[in-house]
Amino acid sequence: MTESKPRPLISVQERLRDQVAHALRAALISGELRPGVVYSAPALAADFGVSATPVREAMLDLAREGLVEAVRNKGFRVTEMTERDLDEFTEIRALIEVPTIGQVARTATKEQLEALRPVAQEIVVAARKHDLIAYLEADRQFHLSLLGLVGNSRLVEVVGDLRKRSRLYGLTRLDQRGELVSSAEEHLELLDLLLTGDAEASEACMARHLGHVRSLWADRETEKPGLRLGRR
Missing domain, CATH: 1.20.120.530 (GntR ligand-binding domain-like)
Structure with missing residues (x-):
């Protein structure tokens, strides 16, 4: 795994789920999250400095948009497009x-x-x-x-x-x-x-x-x- 850059803590004053979803979309756009790769919510939560719950919720939002798909007992896979x-x-x-x-x-x-x-x-x-x-x-x-x-x-x-x-x-x-x-x-x-x-x-x-x-x-x-x- 390539070592990731430190990520800023997400402010508790704002809705974590929305902020995490925004950060994940940014990671998709920049290529930090790659198609076909499975990412676990706890690992991503550690990168963002939050608990795993808002990360899972944000990933479910992205799944409804077709950007990721849930992989049972593993996490979420970034959707690949042909x-x-x-x-x-x-x-x-x-x-x-x-x-x-x-x-x-x-x-x-x-x-x-x-x-x-x-x-x-x-x-x-x-x-x-x-x-x-x-x-x-x-x-x-x-x-x-x-x-x-x-x-x-x-x-x-x-x-x-x-x-x-x-x-x-x-x-x-x-x-x-x-x-x-x-x-x-x-x-x-x-x-x-x-x-x-x-x-x-x-x-x-x-x-x-x-x-x-x-x-x-x-x-x-x-x-x-x-x-x-x-x-x-």
Whole structure:
């Protein structure tokens, strides 16, 4: 097992379960928790400086999202995804998000769209700072808020679930190659196109953006293994 970095104690003033779940998602994104590896709740709890109970509860939350699966008497295994899985997730997202973006271009007001500019800028700032967690959180807020402008809460819920299940395995590698900022700037490009009301161009930009996301996943096998917290 690779020796892990010391982790800060999680504040008892906040809900441990939510904080642990957030920390575990961060570890998944960074590659510290690897697909196919089984991790025990007690070992992870020791890394985070908390009891095993909130870790188990957080892992159950991640299991409901499809990010991990319970392994009886051992712990939790990080879910592995095949190339076919990732292709199918991308196809579903494209079927939903591309035409929806066209609808947003035709119906959203300038005020609604401009309200999202600070979030799009946050994505770029996070990319420049190499803050992958902030990047993903701002990215999620931007995309779901944008889709929410059509007024279909179920659609937003479905896309939110797809985004959780299809983690950006290659995000760290993209950052290391210095390409994360250009990917981040696509959000501002999309917003500017939406403000022109050009539905066709907006849809094309969204389709291209999703294609770039899929290319990140394709790189995941070439990444070096990250830290393996609590591997048993």
